[in-house]
Amino acid sequence: MFRFKFFVISFLIAGCCLNAQTTLWLDQLDLSVATQGNGKPGINTSVDGKKLTIAGKTFDRGFGTHAESSLLIRLDGKATKFSAWVGIDDEMKGHEPAVEFEIYGNNKKLWSSGIMHLSDKAKPVSVSLKGIKQLELVVADGRNGPYYDHADWVDARFETTGVSTLETFNPIASEPYILTPKPAAVPKINSAGVYGVRPGSPFLFRVAATGERPMTFLAKNLPKGLTIDSQTGIITGKIDTKGTYEVLLSAKNAKGSVSKKLRIESGDKIALTPTMGWNSWNCFGHEVSADKVKRAADALVKTGLVNHGWNYINVDDSWQYNRDGKDPSFKGQFRDEDGYILTNSKFLDMKNLGDYIHANGLKMGIYSSPGPWTCGGCAGSYGYEKQDAESYARWGVDYLKYDWCSYGGVIDGLPNNDLGKVPSLAFNGGGDLDKGVKPFKLMGDLLYGQPRDIVYNLCQYGMGDVWKWGDETHAQSWRTTNDITDTWASVKSIAFAQDKAAPYAKPGNRNDPDMLVVGVVGWGNPHQSKLKPDEQYLHISLWSIFSAPLLIGCDLEKLDDFTLSLLTNDEVIAVNQDALGKQGVCLDTVGELKIYAKDLEDGGKAVAFANFGREKVKISYKDFKTLGISGNQKVRDLWRQKDVAKINTSNQTLSLEIPAHGVAYYKFILSK
Numbered sequence: 306m307f308r309f310k311f312f313v314i315s316f317l318i319a320g321c322c323l324n325a326q327t328t329l330w331l332d333q334l335d336l337s338v339a340t341q342g343n344g345k346p347g348i349n350t351s352v353d354g355k356k357l358t359i360a361g362k363t364f365d366r367g368f369g370t371h372a373e374s375s376l377l378i379r380l381d382g383k384a385t386k387f388s389a390w391v392g393i394d395d396e397m398k399g400h401e402p403a404v405e406f407e408i409y410g411n412n413k414k415l416w417s418s419g420i421m422h423l424s425d426k427a428k429p430v431s432v433s434l435k436g437i438k439q440l441e442l443v444v445a446d447g448r449n450g451p452y453y454d455h456a457d458w459v460d461a462r463f464e465t466t467g468v469s470t471l472e473t474f475n476p477i478a479s480e481p482y483i484l485t486p487k488p489a490a491v492p493k494i495n496s497a498g499v500y501g502v503r504p505g506s507p508f509l510f511r512v513a514a515t516g517e518r519p520m521t522f523l524a525k526n527l528p529k530g531l532t533i534d535s536q537t538g539i540i541t542g543k544i545d546t547k548g549t550y551e552v553l554l555s556a557k558n559a560k561g562s563v564s565k566k567l568r569i570e571s572g573d574k575i576a577l578t579p580t581m582g583w584n585s586w587n588c589f590g591h592e593v594s595a596d597k598v599k600r601a602a603d604a605l606v607k608t609g610l611v612n613h614g615w616n617y618i619n620v621d622d623s624w625q626y627n628r629d630g631k632d633p634s635f636k637g638q639f640r641d642e643d644g645y646i647l648t649n650s651k652f653l654d655m656k657n658l659g660d661y662i663h664a665n666g667l668k669m670g671i672y673s674s675p676g677p678w679t680c681g682g683c684a685g686s687y688g689y690e691k692q693d694a695e696s697y698a699r700w701g702v703d704y705l706k707y708d709w710c711s712y713g714g715v716i717d718g719l720p721n722n723d724l725g726k727v728p729s730l731a732f733n734g735g736g737d738l739d740k741g742v743k744p745f746k747l748m749g750d751l752l753y754g755q756p757r758d759i760v761y762n763l764c765q766y767g768m769g770d771v772w773k774w775g776d777e778t779h780a781q782s783w784r785t786t787n788d789i790t791d792t793w794a795s796v797k798s799i800a801f802a803q804d805k806a807a808p809y810a811k812p813g814n815r816n817d818p819d820m821l822v823v824g825v826v827g828w829g830n831p832h833q834s835k836l837k838p839d840e841q842y843l844h845i846s847l848w849s850i851f852s853a854p855l856l857i858g859c860d861l862e863k864l865d866d867f868t869l870s871l872l873t874n875d876e877v878i879a880v881n882q883d884a885l886g887k888q889g890v891c892l893d894t895v896g897e898l899k900i901y902a903k904d905l906e907d908g909g910k911a912v913a914f915a916n917f918g919r920e921k922v923k924i925s926y927k928d929f930k931t932l933g934i935s936g937n938q939k940v941r942d943l944w945r946q947k948d949v950a951k952i953n954t955s956n957q958t959l960s961l962e963i964p965a966h967g968v969a970y971y972k973f974i975l976s977k
């Protein structure tokens with residue numbers, strides 16, 4: 306009897322569940338593979354780890370994410386329906402997030418929420434999954450930039466054929482692989498071929514050279530007033546007159562010797578090749594200190610980065626006192642009685658910091674805002690521009706990043722106390738343009754008048770087509786876009802925004818797509834860059850071909866071998882530092898493959914085949930004419946530092962195999 310009962314019950318259970326529909330919650334899947342614009346995927350929480358809340362209503366289950374977000378799910382006939390509610394999380398009150406939820410099946414759009422804003426009631430979703438093998442849940446930016454876009458999929462579930470889970474996946478490879486060959490023991494000079502200085506300014510140039518140490522350095526035909534330290538390769542002094550000087554640098558060690566020409570241009574223009582160095586923001590955020598900056602300078606030398614041309618050590622926001630001052634070291638009087646800025650207690654002696662950096666043959670950068678407050682709420686330069694420019698010169702500053710921040714409020718005539726609260730005013734032209742140019746010109750003229758060269762970087766996110774007028778303010782570079790993050794969506798959208806500014810790039814004038822996001826970054830919350838290895842190759846290759854200023858944003862004391870290999874490829878760096886100073890642009894598109902080309906001083910052409918798609922690209926490329934390439938060409942793989950083909954471009958093709966989100970970065974050299 307007992308046995309019979311057991312049999313009947315088992316039969317009923319099995320029978321009822323075979324082919325039966327069951328509910329599987331989205332939060333039961335592995336959400337960690339999702340890509341998103343910021344933070345970590347929230348399982349039953351918002352992206353900030355709080356209770357999921359849309360328009361005042363809370364939800365127990367769901368997926369809290371941040372635009373741009375994508376989650377891919379393999380269905381293979383195992384699910385019949387997806388339903389959920391979607392909306393922006395209330396935790397973003399006080400900001401203006403906007404997103405669009407989208408659902409793709411087999412790469413075709415099945416549903417979209419339309420643009421949603423904060424406090425919009427949750428919208429219901431219900432899509433049939435009949436015939437859908439691959440589902441993608443996307444949160445796109447609502448066309449006002451992917452900022453504050455905290456987006457929730459709540460009460461999200463699948464009707465399944467009875468499976469206990471569905472496979473989520475990310476198609477982009479995640480295993481790092483190193484392509485850059487290790488530097489040889491014989492000396493090799495990697496410094497750019499040209500260097501600009503203004504007559505009368507202190508001259509500081511460290512010859513960048515790889516090879517076994519000890520090494521001795523020599524410089525032939527140095528202009529009067531300059532000397533080289535034969536042990537360190539640091540050239541110092543002062544040139545009094547304008548002129549062009551052809552110098553021959555050489556480096557010698559037990560394994561051999563090498564020479565390379567350096568053209569010194571003593572004149573008005575400085576930063577003739579893009580700035581290369583490090584900046585504190587992307588790793589330390591507001592937690593920067595003089596000690597951390599000194600350690601970064603030491604690490605730049607110790608890791609050997611300095612031997613590849615990296616030489617600026619730039620302090621970003623938070624060396625000043627802060628108006629909120631939650632951290633006691635930020636609390637204090639902003640300026641002295643004469644209006645000279647005071648440094649917070651993490652930066653006790655700026656001159657000392659400058660001397661420390663310079664002693665290594667490196668340069669020091671600093672940060673401020675034309676408004677009364679920096680973006681982080683520290684004291685800005687408004688009303689004290691003259692004193693600030695003088696302080697910078699006294700401390701030995703070589704670079705200033707000048708960040709718009711609260712200046713929009715100055716234009717709007719807001720009282721000082723309210724300035725930090727208003728979003729930056731975007732100015733587009735006419736009278737507004739003049740107002741937007743004015744503060745940058747004011748500081749630019751003051752820096753130009755100092756007795757030392759201070760490279761000037763405008764940070765106003767590209768407003769008013771800054772590339773058209775930045776040069777008039779004595780600036781050498783200007784940000785073209787908003788802040789970068791270590792996400793694919795950010796790198797991709799910034800990359801796509803560069804071409805329009807390219808005609809304005811030249812020696813001494815650079816479009817700045819923002820700092821590098823490889824290595825341990827995190828703006829005070831350290832983590833390994835979320836970019837996949839191929840995405841990092843693409844990022845560095847494009848910043849190289851764009852002739853962008855290269856500012857490392859990671860913690861230099863935590864450099865891993867892969868990141869170091871990305872930052873020490875001399876052939877990739879040489880394209881960036883090329884003396885002709887052109888900016889590469891996209892000249893051809895094949896599906897999601899974009900092909901960028903840049904003319905080089907030696908007549909060669911750098912070409913980056915950048916795959917923005919999620920599938921590997923395998924093609925035989927033949928449209929060389931479109932890239933301005935003709936005749937017999939030697940093709941060199943820059944990352945591998947190897948010749949890979951010799952082709953007659955009129956009748957031969959180049960075989961390419963480029964990983965998803967990856968790149969092939971080549972140099973074409975005309976050959977007989």
Ligand code: GLA
Pocket residue numbers: 586621622672679680681708764787788
């Ligand atoms: C802005 C800039 C960043 C950084 C911060 C500092 O967001 O764009 O690069 O300097 O300010 O607060």
